[in-house]
Amino acid sequence: MGLADAVIERVRVEHLDESVAGPWERGDSRFAVLVEAGGVTGAFAPVDELPAALIATRLGQSALRHPVADHRGLLHRLLAELGPHAAGLGRWAVGAMDCAVWDLHGRLADLPVAALLSDRPARQVPVYASWLSLDLAAASAADSVKATADEGFAFTKWALRDAEAREIALLAERAAEWAGQSMAVDALGTWGHLRTMEVSPLLVPETVRWIEDPLPRTDQTAYTQLLSRAAGLRVAFGERLSHVEDARALLENCRPEAFTFDAVWCGGITEARGWLGAAHEARVPVHLHGRAFLPAVHLAAAFPDAAGAVEYQVVWEPRRQRALHGTLRPNGGHVALPDRPGLGMEVHR
Structure with missing residues (x-):
């Protein structure tokens, strides 16, 4: 056949x-x-x-x-x-x-999936590290942040929630100092308008690249209102979106610092190609969500001009790959595109 x-x-x-x-x-x-x-x-x-x-x-x-x-x-x-x-x-x-x-x-x-999507896929894909369960206020946090950053990731991302605005800003400043570079903050939808507007003037681009999902819902009206009140706020969002129409409207009207949609949650690789195109047209950087790591790597390899560093969840991704042969681990801030056919995985059965 x-x-x-x-x-x-x-x-x-x-x-x-x-x-x-x-x-x-x-x-x-x-x-x-x-x-x-x-x-x-x-x-x-x-x-x-x-x-x-x-x-x-x-x-x-x-x-x-x-x-x-x-x-x-x-x-x-x-x-x-x-x-x-x-x-x-x-x-x-x-x-x-x-x-x-x-x-x-x-x-x-x-053929690898990336080679079905593009005639000349990249052989190496940049990744950034996220460790959202780490408590940045813990005594051991400095060592954990330094060790992660020393692995050569494009940058790192850490969760900050359940704290007052000044404490959030202080922890972000410390984490950036420990990492030796600016880092991303994930609010995990917990801040809301008031907390975000309190924190925004306390953060600087040299410390924080973006605040991801500060609001509980990725809603165009809510983000438009927030960004009109918090001048210079650098936000990221995308993983909670399901429809490309909503994504296009948010990209055009809210102009995030990064678009972080998930290659599976949006409907799969087929749908994700359209989302990458929408972000490219809007000139918004894409950093694909790490839950669907293997599909994200193939998409980023196939469309390197549209997709930047992919999220690597340093705690969860190794756990997800335990059920697979041919695990995909970063080395020096990059992962090699699998050269095996398909996505490059074999399921332990």
């Missing part, structure tokens, strides 16, 4: 083997999505329980007999199955399916 004739014959969801990847801890993703055609299996893992269940009960059946290489057509079919208001969990499930099919396409074509 040639690639042009290949259609999706089977979709399965499997529980990952705890004897290989375990023991499981709270928050671990425990499922793999498997898609078959012509005796070849594509995969995406790890996937959380709820999107995996949606694939097993609805989306997998909708994908059967669809041509493997028709990614745009499959995306439309899956979104139609979910209805006009598909967002959140639905987009996440569609994105996981989309990535599994891209992996299958690459295996059938004997």
Whole structure:
């Protein structure tokens, strides 16, 4: 069977083997999505329980007999199955399916996904480090920040929440000093308008590159109002968005310092290409969210002019990759694009 004739014959969801990847801890993703055609299996893992269940009960059946290489057509079919208001969990499930099919396409074509997306993908992709569970007020924080920065990442990102404005500014200044460079701050949606406006004048670009997700919702009206009141505020957002129309409006009207959408949560690699194009047109830098690390690496390799350093979650990403052969780890602030077909992963089964 040639690639042009290949259609999706089977979709399965499997529980990952705890004897290989375990023991499981709270928050671990425990499922793999498997898609078959012509005796070849594509995969995406790890996937959380709820999107995996949606694939097993609805989306997998909708994908059967669809041509493997028709990614745009499959995306439309899956979104139609979910209805006009598909967002959140639905987009996440569609994105996981989309990535599994891209992996299958690459295996059938004997090419990495990045080489399907671009004739000349980059061989090395820059990454930045995020460690959002580290308490910057802890006695050991300085050593942790220094050790992370010394690994050569493009920059680092740390969480700051549950503190008064002056304490946030002081901790940010200390973290930048420990890292030896400006760093990004992730507010994790906890600050709100008042706290953000209190903190904004206390931060300088030499210390903080951006404040990510200061507001609980990524809403155009809310961010427009915030930015009109906090002159010079450098914000980043994107991972909470589900629709490209919302993304375009925010990029055009709010002009973030960085667009940080997730390659799976937005609907998958197929949809992410459009989001990269929208950001490129708006001249907004993209730093892809690290939850979907492997797809993000392939996208950044295929479109280096549109996507900058990818987020590497130094605590969570090694845990996610325990269930995979061929793990992808940074070296000197970069990761090498896998040269194996598809996404370059093999699931322990």
